Amino acid sequence: MYKKLLLALSLVFLFGRHNAQNHGEIDLIDQYFELWKTQDTALTALFTQAASISVINYDSNGASSIKRFRINEYLSELRKTSQEFELWQEPVVLIKRSYGHASSFYCSVVSHYESRKSQNSITFRSIQSMKLLYVGNQWKIDHILVQFGRLNDYNFDQSLWSDTLPQELNKKFNKKYLDNSISEYNTDKIYQTNEVDVVPITADSKEEYEKIKSRFNISESNESADSVGTPFLVLISEDGTPTLYYVNDLNDEQIKMAQEFTQSMLPWYPAIKNKASVKCKLKFYIR
């Protein structure tokens, strides 16, 4: 049903890339939400044998816990709830990632429960992170993790509503849990080389560039298993300035070398996307 309404542009992206098995993943998500509404037994066939659904719950003090359901248990819970309520839920925005035989959907979902007795109803949002595997020539759901808002006896939490409605998957996070590292991984703004129209090009001559790499024992690939390098990332900003971006597994000495490496280079010609210069990250290996 809803797959017909997906943006055509998204579909072009979806089906044109990395070995995807047609649009089976979207069909599966579509079937899941359809069968969820009717609590049809066929729902169980959409999951892998080891599959589970984890739901983050809160007690009246706001303390969190996690409850994991096997699919039969989940279906049984759904059916119990449906005796009291008419159930409905659909995804609103889905962020999809896929590679080979694995796929994931990070979705905002709107749910509506209507009492069969009183006609009172509640509507709320959740985030559902779904992991899919391509097993036996078809896509199956392997895991779903559900984060509802803090509902208290069906007194609807307005903050959840306002948090999830307008921007849907705009990142909302309780700052007390947040460490500084997260902001470094914002790929919305920093592109990979395979996402840009023109990749960054060094302003150094080819000979000079090779000399600089050789001086610091750095290469752009790591194909030799006998001489394994440790990866790190260099950010080429919109004005072409190279800076060290991500050094997670480098030791102190290697970080120093990587810093000197970036400082030894002339500014680059920046990456171009849609006729504009953009930030782009380059991967190097140090030995």
Add this chain to the structure above:
Amino acid sequence: MFAEAQEPQFNSIDNTLKQFYSMLSENNHEKRTTLMEQIFTKTGQISSVNHQPNKPASIISSHWSQFASGSKSLYERYFVTNNEVERVVDFYQDLASVNGIVQQVLTDKISNKKYLESYWMQIEMVYINNRWYIDYTSWTNQLKNSTIENAILSDTLLHRISW
């Protein structure tokens, strides 16, 4: 004077992921299993997708403890190191969905020969009792004809609600 042994930290996503990768690189079976017990929720799940040339992918899903015992022979034969190359985190309140690219190096303990493999790591995390746990993780190895970095590129789909 001796420095006190540091307890593993799980107070942030970053620290918990560091513990996770450190656990995957731990050579001692008992230590590795103890770390897994600390990192995963009690019912935590691990799935692995192993793409193989000219064969169907091999897919294994199990409870983390089964993975711990099932992978013992791998660690007996190889030193395992995992270098995290990239990380993207989608998060909302007490749920964090992590996508990472990891380069794994297996070093044969006898011949010292090294084997390289790159993986897409998917790690589902939950914040419970004032700390982060991993509830689900899966890893997928690189295909021959497609760079692993493609795995963390995202497509956004919009769905018009029919209600």
